Amino acid sequence: MDRTLSMKSATMTSRAALADGHGGFVLEDIQVHPPGPEEVRVRLAASGLCHTDHDSMGWGRPLVLGHEGAGMVESVGAGVTHVVQGDRVLLNWAISCGSCFQCQHGNHALCEKHSPVAGVDSLGGHAHSLATTLGDRPVERSFHLGTLSEWTVVRQEAVIKLPEDIPWASACILGCGVMTGFGSVVNAAKVQPGQSVVVLGCGGVGLNVIQGARIAGAFPIIAVDVLPKRLEMATYFGATHTIMGDKGDLSLQSVTQEVRALTDQRGADVAFEATANPALGEAPLRLVRHGGKAVQVSGIEEVVSMDMRLFEWDKTYLNPLYGKCCPERDFPILFEHYRQKRLLLDELVSRVYSLDELSDAFAHMLEGRNAKGVVQLIPESPDGPFGSKSVK
Secondary structure (H helix, E strand, O other), X not given: OOHHHHHHOXXXXXXXXXXXXXXXXXXXXXXXXXXXXXXXXXXEEEEEXXXXXXXXXXXXXXXXXXXXEXXXXXXXXXXXXXXXXXXXXXXXXXXXXXXXXXXXXOOHHHOOOXXXXXXXXXXXXXXXXXXXXXXXXXXXXXXXOOOOEOEEEEEHHHEEEOOOXXXXXXXXXXXXXXXXXXXXXXXXXXXXXXXXXXXXXXXHHHHHHHHHHHHHOXXXXXXXXXXXXHHHHHHHHOOOEEEEOOOOOOOOHHHHHHXXXXXXXXXXXXXXXXXXXXXXXXXXXXXXXXXXXXXXOOOOOOOOOOOHHHHOOOOEEEOXXXXXXXXXXXXXXXXXXXXXXXXXXXXXXXXXXXXXXXXXXXXXXXXXXXXXXXXXXXXXXXXXXXXXXXEO
């Protein structure tokens, strides 16, 4: 029997992290079914972790966790031509339809049909609803992907062919944290060589803002955090100056004075907020010059009271989604920056965990121990055929 055909007809048993909707998760065996037309079934190799994954455990409904992933194509549905079985792929949740108003205006992450965040239907970019089931019930996949699972099924637009020279653990984090930080600098703020940049918060996203600023030629690149370890990491990834923040100084008076001292008393050209602390939602406005740009990249969605005088004068406040990602344009650029050793990915991965260690991985992320934590789902060089855990 042709192995590809037999694989396509098989339902895979997949160990997965399932959110309970109330702030917790369990590890369960789910069923992952064959891909439908224009869909791809992927054997996940690694999944990055970010705060959104932790938040999604409390979204009021069960779902397969995870939205940063890389793996290998196991089978494809009818109409899929850009990948074949065995291809290494990066998963991407900015699934563009290419035809709606936002896509036509270049805002692919805001696709009105498929975006899980900004679309009319939050499941519009999903593979068919019965692609993953628990018993006889369909299970939603976080951000159309559900990468904290051994297997998943996604729309064909969600897979990007991955070069052979990027390890799984390094590749998977490209799909959100790296793209968000880098894209916020290059696509959203459009930082130019010689412009001054402040990055408030040096976790996973903040470090990639710093990398993006370094690659863009910014100077100075000023990193601000309350943890000495994170400031050390910021310097490694490209910060030229560091400022130790004070948790009790939410108005950032001392930080503002130090930033002005480094920018001819004007303030920075661009300031990025990457703390996810609602109390600091207005903070980048305090740190930029007249006519400067304040960019909020951490995903704050709470109500924030703001002093409108902070906009004086001619300041712009941006809240870009996913670094204004255009997958076909941006991921090849990131791959090339990695090859040229400008974009540091291997160094971002502080620790690799097993799926059984997911609770520890979340705890370490919340404690600020890691630049990025990654859950490895198969070895770097997997042995044996696909389907070793298949059921009919």
